[in-house]
Amino acid sequence: xxxxxxxxxxxxxxxxxxxxxxxxxxxxxxxxxxxxxxxxxxxxxxxxxxxxxxxxxxxxxxxxxxxxxxxxxxxxxxxxxxxxxxxxxxxxxxxxxxxxxxxxxxxxxxxxxxxxxxxxxxxxxxxxxxxxxxxxxxxxxxxxxxxxxxxxxxxxxxxxxxxxxxxxxxxxxxxxxxxxxxxxxxxxxxxxxxxxxxxxxxxxxxxxxxxxxxxxxxxxxxxxxxxxxxxxxxxxxxxxxxxxxxxxxxxxxx
Amino acid sequence: xxxxxxxxxxxxxxxxxxxxxxxxxxxxxxxxxxxxxxxxxxxxxxxxxxxxxxxxxxxxxxxxxxxxxxxxxxxxxxxxxxxxxxxxxxxxxxxxxxxxxxxxxxxxxxxxxxxxxxxxxxxxxxxxxxxxxxxxxxxxxxxxxxxxxxxxxxxxxxxxxxxxxxxxxxxxxxxxxxxxxxxxxxxxxxxxxxxxxxxxxxxxxxxxxxxxxxxxxxxxxxxxxxxxxxxxxxxxxxxxxxxxxxxxxxxxxxxxxxxxxxxxxxxxxxxxxxxxxxxxxxxxxxxxxxxxxxxxxxxxxxxxxxx
Numbered sequence: 001x002x003x004x005x006x007x008x009x010x011x012x013x014x015x016x017x018x019x020x021x022x023x024x025x026x027x028x029x030x031x032x033x034x035x036x037x038x039x040x041x042x043x044x045x046x047x048x049x050x051x052x053x054x055x056x057x058x059x060x061x062x063x064x065x066x067x068x069x070x071x072x073x074x075x076x077x078x079x080x081x082x083x084x085x086x087x088x089x090x091x092x093x094x095x096x097x098x099x100x101x102x103x104x105x106x107x108x109x110x111x112x113x114x115x116x117x118x119x120x121x122x123x124x125x126x127x128x129x130x131x132x133x134x135x136x137x138x139x140x141x142x143x144x145x146x147x148x149x150x151x152x153x154x155x156x157x158x159x160x161x162x163x164x165x166x167x168x169x170x171x172x173x174x175x176x177x178x179x180x181x182x183x184x185x186x187x188x189x190x191x192x193x194x195x196x197x198x199x200x201x202x203x204x205x206x207x208x209x210x211x212x213x214x215x216x217x218x219x220x221x222x223x224x225x226x227x228x229x230x231x232x233x234x235x236x237x238x239x240x241x242x243x244x245x246x247x248x249x250x251x252x253x254x
Numbered sequence: 255x256x257x258x259x260x261x262x263x264x265x266x267x268x269x270x271x272x273x274x275x276x277x278x279x280x281x282x283x284x285x286x287x288x289x290x291x292x293x294x295x296x297x298x299x300x301x302x303x304x305x306x307x308x309x310x311x312x313x314x315x316x317x318x319x320x321x322x323x324x325x326x327x328x329x330x331x332x333x334x335x336x337x338x339x340x341x342x343x344x345x346x347x348x349x350x351x352x353x354x355x356x357x358x359x360x361x362x363x364x365x366x367x368x369x370x371x372x373x374x375x376x377x378x379x380x381x382x383x384x385x386x387x388x389x390x391x392x393x394x395x396x397x398x399x400x401x402x403x404x405x406x407x408x409x410x411x412x413x414x415x416x417x418x419x420x421x422x423x424x425x426x427x428x429x430x431x432x433x434x435x436x437x438x439x440x441x442x443x444x445x446x447x448x449x450x451x452x453x454x455x456x457x458x459x460x461x462x463x464x465x466x467x468x469x470x471x472x473x474x475x476x477x478x479x480x481x482x483x484x485x486x487x488x489x490x491x492x493x494x495x496x497x498x499x500x501x502x503x504x505x506x507x508x509x510x511x512x513x514x515x516x517x518x519x520x521x522x523x524x525x526x527x528x529x530x531x532x533x534x535x536x537x538x539x540x541x542x543x544x545x546x547x548x549x550x551x552x553x554x555x556x557x558x559x560x561x
Contacts, residue, residue: 003361010358014347088342092400095306095338096359097331253308 004098004106012110017078021071021118029123032058033130047217051146053139055131062123063154063213065161065186072115073182076165077175079114080107084173084253091253104170104248108241112162120155146219153216153226156233157209163240170248209236257284258317259408259440260305265314267300274300276464277314282408282442282457287434289455290444291551297464298444299339302412305442306336318408332360335406337414341397345386349377349396352385353403360404367403375399375429390417394426402433409433411443415450427454452547462555481544482506483516483526488536490514500529513539 012018035041036058043049043057061067083090093103124147132138139147164185169178189210192201205211209232215221216229260282267275275297282288292298303309305316307327315322318330344352353368372378375395380388385396394414401409411430415423431454433439445451451458458475460468470478487493490512497503497516506516519526520542530537 003358007355007358010351010355011344014344014351016346087345088340089344091306091308091336091338091342092356093359094308095331095334095336096356097328097334098359099328250310252310253303 001102004102008106008110012114015079018075018114021075025071025118025122029126033127037130037134051219053143056127059123059127062119063217065210065213066190068119069182069186071118073165073179075114076169077178079111080166080169081173081175081178094253100249101245104245108166111166112159115158115162116155120151124151150217153229157212160209160233160236160240163237163244167240167244170244207232209233259284259319261317263315265304266312267304268312273464278466280459280466282440284440285438286457287441287455289451289458290442291448291451291458292461294446296461298461299412302338302410302444306338306410307331308338333406334408335401336410337397337401338412341393343385343393343396346384348382348384349380352396353399356400356403362404371399371403391419391422394418408440413445448547448551460554467554479544479547479550480517481520484541484543485514485516486539487530493530493535496529496533
């Protein structure tokens with residue numbers, strides 16, 4: 001397993017798309033934080049404002065699936081799907097005699113780590129750095145605990161989301177289709193969130209990671225909410241991973 | 255250990271209503287260079303994809319290094335290297351980086367194997383040049399290097415000379431022969447260029463429309479393709495005596511249908527004919543036979559071969 005992880009990390013390090021997205025994420029989050037802090041961009045009614053850290057309001061963009069998917073959907077397309085495309089490098093991995101489940105899991109782990117870097121560590125990190133530069137200090141203990149808890153739970157939901165995107169990337173085996181399907185998925189979830197739906201769909205949605213992306217940012221989360229968020233994230237991740245491994249295990253490689 | 259590296263038993267693969275591979279039994283012995291011949295679309299690549307685990311058979315059995323269960327086959331694959339259809343390479347990486355990915359994947363300790371393998375395929379001086387800037391021949395050689403990394407015992411090459419220039423083809427052939435000779439590497443190589451396999455393979459499998467229609471050794475193929483006079487006389491025993499006494503030759507064989515295949519006197523058909531008739535024999539049939547590999551293949555598949 002460690003061999004496969006090392007190989008995946010090596011591939012990620014040499015993936016041009018990853019570095020481009022990393023630069024975009026760093027530049028975009030720094031700019032957005034700066035615009036918020038300099039009060040050029042006024043955002044109100046955000047969970048960060050409610051938590052008493054309006055300086056981090058720019059993060060409210062980064063917690064929207066429609067927004068962060070643009071980065072991690074693109075990464076999945078050019079890091080995972082592309083291996084099934086014209087270069088066909090996935091063939092070498094399978095021929096190497098490693099079990100398909102392990103190959104899939106290694107790809108998922110490294111892809112998820114990259115997604116967390118792009119959509120959590122860089123946006124939160126750049127906000128903290130900007131805060132430090134401007135005010136000479138970071139937040140107090142409570143605010144840091146809030147950030148840690150909310151983004152810890154957010155990362156758990158993100159792990160479930162990347163498990164879905166990995167599955168899409170493997171199933172389509174095509175960069176373009178991966179981007180299109182991932183955008184379509186987030187759009188559908190956005191519509192379900194905004195438009196009244198039947199009880200069943202609403203109930204299912206409320207226990208999905210898509211609902212949890214917003215819920216976990218609530219500074220007033222109860223212990224029950226945290227348990228629900230953890231369960232939703234873990235169950236979604238495990239279920240989607242198992243489905244992904246099964247699909248990849250049965251996939252004919254062209 | 256089994257003397258067989260690969261054996262398939264009634265291997266079948268269907269796509270929709272089309273049987274791409276139909277009950278194929280092939281046997282690749284240790285040390286063989288097995289030439290898998292077939293026209294485009296005959297089922298060669300599908301067959302190789304099944305053997306390498308890229309696809310799954312509908313029925314039948316695959317045995318590699320004596321292993322036939324899914325888990326054992328996975329382990330057996332660690333002793334194999336393969337190029338299926340085209341070299342699978344990271345185009346934005348250098349040759350060395352491509353091999354590094356596969357070294358890490360296979361868990362091969364140390365980087366010396368990369369230097370050695372690049373040297374073997376004569377790509378040691380490509381430096382920082384990205385694979386996307388390589389010629390087709392260089393890509394083929396790098397694909398071969400990837401397949402050879404970790405010293406596999408069994409190498410599977412699917413149409414490896416596609417896109418290579420004549421010199422590249424000769425170099426590849428010499429490299430395969432060298433590896434087979436020096437490292438006892440068993441090779442399964444597919445091609446539709448028959449003359450190319452004829453200079454390389456020691457065993458042949460001929461596939462047509464998904465079916466293996468013949469499997470034969472180089473000797474057997476030579477024998478079948480050898481030029482000869484096919485003679486049918488009313489008394490073949492007397493005919494044999496005439497050939498031995500009058501033409502002083504024993505370079506012939508009697509076929510099951512009583513014909514005589516004479517491998518000498520190919521340029522002297524009249525002399526042969528005269529000797530037989532002067533001895534009172536009635537010649538029922540006399541013709542010059544023998545095939546090139548291409549015409550033999552053509553005859554088998556019932557169409558024109560793809561040269």
